[in-house]
Amino acid sequence: MTAEHTAPARRGLVTVLAAGAFAGWFWASVAAAHPSEMFNRVRRLDRNGIFLPNWRFFAPHPACFDYGLIYRVEEHDGTVSPWRFVMEPVHRTWAHTVWFPTRRRSKALFDVAAELLVVGRKLAERGTVTAEVVEAHPAYTVLRDFTGAVVRERQHGDAPPAGFQFALIEHAGYDELQEEPTYVLISSFVPLTERAG
Structure with missing residues (x-):
């Protein structure tokens, strides 16, 4: 396989890996923000909150009145x-x-x-x-x-x-x-x- 054929294949592989990483991060962020205690183990993957945003910080107990x-x-x-x-x-x-x-x-x-x-x-x-x-x-x-x-x-x-x-x-x-x-x-x-x- 020539170098001109491997470059598009590598770009395609990088795109698939990047899309997969983004999708994984997105769903981990959604799970980490869920109010159920069951999802707290996802939060344990990022104890310092560097990669998984914690939107509950702004309203951990939203007002109902x-x-x-x-x-x-x-x-x-x-x-x-x-x-x-x-x-x-x-x-x-x-x-x-x-x-x-x-x-x-x-x-x-x-x-x-x-x-x-x-x-x-x-x-x-x-x-x-x-x-x-x-x-x-x-x-x-x-x-x-x-x-x-x-x-x-x-x-x-x-x-x-x-x-x-x-x-x-x-x-x-x-x-x-x-x-x-x-x-x-x-x-x-x-x-x-x-x-x-």
Whole structure:
């Protein structure tokens, strides 16, 4: 066999081997990312995570709910309004796959809420959770001050109410089942005669 015949054969063999290696890597990556414990032995082939990407790093336990921040105001005559969303849930459209800047606000709320709940759980495990300790946490202060700013903004120049109360809820978002929200945290009454904070 001449050299001009062996070169295409070698290229064909290299192509087949490269395609086989890529296919093997691809399916090993898919198996390693599977949530079942059965596939963890594939992950053991690459303990340092150099060759098999670990997409579970970003969301090892994906959230199945949204956090919502709601509030109600108390007028000076003692009447209390119904609960309202601080940020109304945004109905998703196809355009949001390309441009969705308001998603940052709900992501920030999710992160602040998660921080506050982690701290609350740790305090509860130690038996030291009190309203004063929770209300002194920076995450609580962020939620309180943000809600207070929204309450003032929605007054449109009218005199502010006597105060407000806010609550952090877990809700199903746009899930068709529309489960009842779970109240995770309900604040004490926040007077508005002075700026909150």
